[in-house]
Amino acid sequence: MGDSDFMASKKKVLIVDDEPHIVNLIKMTLEDKYEVIEAFSGTEALNIVKKTTPDIVLLDLMMPHIDGFKTCQMLRELPQTKRTPIMILSAKSQISDKFRSVNVGADDYMVKPFDPEDLAKRVAANLG
Numbered sequence: 519m520g521d522s523d524f525m526a527s528k529k530k531v532l533i534v535d536d537e538p539h540i541v542n543l544i545k546m547t548l549e550d551k552y553e554v555i556e557a558f559s560g561t562e563a564l565n566i567v568k569k570t571t572p573d574i575v576l577l578d579l580m581m582p583h584i585d586g587f588k589t590c591q592m593l594r595e596l597p598q599t600k601r602t603p604i605m606i607l608s609a610k611s612q613i614s615d616k617f618r619s620v621n622v623g624a625d626d627y628m629v630k631p632f633d634p635e636d637l638a639k640r641v642a643a644n645l646g
Contacts, residue, residue, distance in 0.1 A: 528553040529645055532572035534563040534589065535607070536581045540630070544576060544607075547634040548641060560584030564592055571598045574645055577624070579608040579615065587622050594623035603644040607632065 531552040533544050536559060545554045555572060557563035561584055563575070575593060579586035586606060593599040605626040606619045616627045626644055628637065 529573040530555055530570065531641065532557060532563060532566060532575045534560065534575060534586070535578040537578070540578070543634065544637065547638055551638070560586070560589030560592070563589055567593065567596060567599050572602060574603045574605065574641060575599065576605050576607050576641070579606060579610050579619070587618060590619065590624055591622040605640065605644055
């Protein structure tokens with residue numbers, strides 16, 4: 519299998535976070551194994567999924583305009599992301615935030631700051 523065949527088979531990870539340094543950290547952690555797509559707002563993420571379907575979404579909760587809870591809910595309402603694994607990455611560590619995330623459709627929840635190796639393992643586990 520050539521490099522182009524391998525590229526075509528890479529799973530797509532959509533990172534949604536309004537902090538560029540967090541997006542870059544996640545990208546550096548995952549780009550060897552996955553095709554990484556970046557979005558810096560919920561609105562941008564929703565526009566991206568209309569053009570390309572990610573295999574997993576890594577989503578921050580605290581973002582301007584549309585927060586992560588609402589973004590997650592809206593992703594669940596779209597046919598193309600209805601069953602896509604959504605992993606919340608948030609500085610919010612309250613159990614109520616975790617419950618609310620599950621209630622709007624999140625599959626997993628990881629608190630920032632996170633260990634990059636742990637993140638890579640959780641992404642792989644969520645992708646099955």
